[in-house]
Amino acid sequence: MKKILIIGANGFTGRQILNDLSVHAQYKVTGCSLHPDISPNDVGKYRFIETDIRNEADIKCLFEEVQPDVVINCSALSVPDYCETHHEEAYLTNVTAVSQLAVFCEEYKSRFIHLSTDFVFDGKMFVFDEKINEDAGPLYTEEDIPAPVNYYGYTKWKGEEKVAETCSSYAIVRVAIVYGRALPGQHGNIVQLVMNRLKAGQEIRVVSDQWRTPTYVGDVSDGVQRLIAHPTNGIFHICGVECMSIAEIAYQVADYMGLDHSLIHPVTTEEMNETTPRPRFSGMSIDKARTMLGYKPQKLKEVLANWEHL
Numbered sequence: 001m002k003k004i005l006i007i008g009a010n011g012f013t014g015r016q017i018l019n020d021l022s023v024h025a026q027y028k029v030t031g032c033s034l035h036p037d038i039s040p041n042d043v044g045k046y047r048f049i050e051t052d053i054r055n056e057a058d059i060k061c062l063f064e065e066v067q068p069d070v071v072i073n074c075s076a077l078s079v080p081d082y083c084e085t086h087h088e089e090a091y092l093t094n095v096t097a098v099s100q101l102a103v104f105c106e107e108y109k110s111r112f113i114h115l116s117t118d119f120v121f122d123g124k125m126f127v128f129d130e131k132i133n134e135d136a137g138p139l140y141t142e143e144d145i146p147a148p149v150n151y152y153g154y155t156k157w158k159g160e161e162k163v164a165e166t167c168s169s170y171a172i173v174r175v176a177i178v179y180g181r182a183l184p185g186q187h188g189n190i191v192q193l194v195m196n197r198l199k200a201g202q203e204i205r206v207v208s209d210q211w212r213t214p215t216y217v218g219d220v221s222d223g224v225q226r227l228i229a230h231p232t233n234g235i236f237h238i239c240g241v242e243c244m245s246i247a248e249i250a251y252q253v254a255d256y257m258g259l260d261h262s263l264i265h266p267v268t269t270e271e272m273n274e275t276t277p278r279p280r281f282s283g284m285s286i287d288k289a290r291t292m293l294g295y296k297p298q299k300l301k302e303v304l305a306n307w308e309h310l
């Protein structure tokens with residue numbers, strides 16, 4: 001039986017992976033997070049340990065206790081606006097703590113699966129004109145060199161580097177705009193936000209010039225499970241297959257859920273006046289994951305069609 005340790009198990013992605021893995025008899029799953037178990041109903045299927053990964057002594061106890069074969073790190077300070085104004089805190093969680101986890105993974109011979117982001121890219125290699133906007137152009141591959149435009153992206157890139165230089169067995173899993181149904185107490189996502197606003201008859205402004213490859217949270221979990229079974233080293237883009245603007249995401253939500261289109265107001269990044277810079281384009285190619293892992297994510301409309309059963 002493989003002993004799996006999921007860090008950040010109260011988070012949106014971490015909880016999905018925790019729930020999915022704990023139903024499999026071949027895994028003995030431990031979830032760990034900073035705060036108490038967000039949904040303790042499923043106790044018995046997994047163990048839960050409260051730990052602060054910024055504290056080296058806590059990590060040591062955790063590894064000693066769990067003796068993990070695989071560590072899946074879904075913890076992070078994951079709000080770009082917060083990281084932009086809290087550099088020290090962001091570096092501590094997204095880089096220093098990750099580096100410590102990597103050292104312990106090496107000591108305990110654990111495979112380290114570490115989640116990262118499309119925000120390591122700046123989008124500047126793409127020329128934006130009418131034609132390319134229609135067909136978002138080439139996608140970033142795992143070989144492309146990061147050049148983050150915000151501090152969150154910088155810390156995630158540095159975290160990736162620590163994992164790659166320390167671990168003998170590792171996978172870096174880059175995801176983007178992770179969506180699905182969040183639990184109360186978890187942060188939401190743009191798909192859920194649009195749905196809630198439109199259902200309530202409220203207007204929403206959405207950027208029409210930021211292109212992403214949105215990722216269903218269940219597909220992240222599927223990709224991670226494939227990486228447990230297929231212990232290859234390196235970076236993997238585990239995201240959706242469709243590259244679309246945030247406005248296109250909003251329109252698909254309205255279309256497939258039968259909601260009012262006219263409440264959606266597309267705006268440019270300039271008009272949105274976001275405090276944190278974001279890459280205009282960060283679409284990632286899943287060719288590597290498709291070929292090496294057999295990864296086959298769902299399209300947004302497929303997830304929306306099944307939304308009530310998620």
Ligand SMILES: NC(=O)C1=CN([C@@H]2O[C@H](COP(=O)(O)OP(=O)(O)OC[C@H]3O[C@@H](n4cnc5c(N)ncnc54)[C@H](OP(=O)(O)O)[C@@H]3O)[C@@H](O)[C@H]2O)C=CC1
Pocket residue numbers: 007008009010011012013014032033034035036051052053054073074075076077078093115116117118156175176177178179186187
């Ligand atoms: N959501 C998205 O759209 C995207 C996410 N990513 C990346 O994917 C990963 C998962 O993101 P997401 O699901 O949004 O994460 P969340 O923000 O939902 O969850 C992160 C979790 O990390 C835990 N955590 C934070 N600090 C500590 C700490 N010091 N010690 C222990 N646990 C801690 C928190 O625990 P608690 O709740 O107990 O405080 C929280 O539940 C991250 O690496 C993120 O950078 C990348 C691209 C897009």
Ligand SMILES: Cc1cn([C@H]2C[C@H](O)[C@@H](COP(=O)(O)OP(=O)(O)O[C@H]3O[C@@H](C)C(=O)[C@@H](O)[C@H]3O)O2)c(=O)[nH]c1=O
Pocket residue numbers: 078079080081116117118119175176177178189190193204205206207210246278
């Ligand atoms: C809240 C909101 C967001 N947006 C846009 C901004 C942005 O491009 C997109 C998503 O906004 P969010 O604030 O949810 O997330 P944002 O901080 O842009 O998204 C990121 O999260 C971190 C963790 C990552 O690593 C990234 O990959 C990415 O998914 O939607 C709107 O257009 N209208 C809105 O009302």
